Amino acid sequence: MACQLVLQAMEMAQQQNPAQPQPQQLQIELPAQLDAAYSNFVVIQHAPSEFILDFARILPNMPSAKVGARVVMTPMHAKLLLRALQENIEKYEAQYGAIYVPQQGEALANQLFKG
Numbered sequence: 001m002a003c004q005l006v007l008q009a010m011e012m013a014q015q016q017n018p019a020q021p022q023p024q025q026l027q028i029e030l031p032a033q034l035d036a037a038y039s040n041f042v043v044i045q046h047a048p049s050e051f052i053l054d055f056a057r058i059l060p061n062m063p064s065a066k067v068g069a070r071v072v073m074t075p076m077h078a079k080l081l082l083r084a085l086q087e088n089i090e091k092y093e094a095q096y097g098a099i100y101v102p103q104q105g106e107a108l109a110n111q112l113f114k115g
Contacts, residue, residue, distance in 0.1 A: 037068040051078040 039055035046052070052072050056065040073081070093099060 039068060041065060043067075046075070046078075050074060 037055060038057055041056045041058045043054040043056070044051065045054075050072050051074075052070065054067045055069045055071070056067045058065045089099065
């Protein structure tokens with residue numbers, strides 16, 4: 001995902017500045033000691049120059065949730081993330097079928113975590 005997001009950003013930059021040479025290859029390093037953080041809840045905030053995503057894990061009958069990761073990005077990268085997620089959800093659903101999402105609204109958290 002990150003690779004796709006970076007490549008989309010570079011494509012947009014190339015369209016805006018066609019005189020810049022395009023990089024041939026992007027290498028992503030995944031540190032060996034990096035632990036995955038599971039999240040089933042995200043708080044999204046924004047300011048004029050950035051989006052802040054706080055990823056947390058909510059468990060049934062637990063009164064609090066600890067943020068496990070915070071990601072800060074520019075509005076452009078947030079929009080590119082939205083595009084990359086949409087494309088990947090479409091690919092996932094084409095392969096595995098539609099993803100079920102419960103009824104939207106304030107009751108969604110109750111449906112997911114208190115039932």
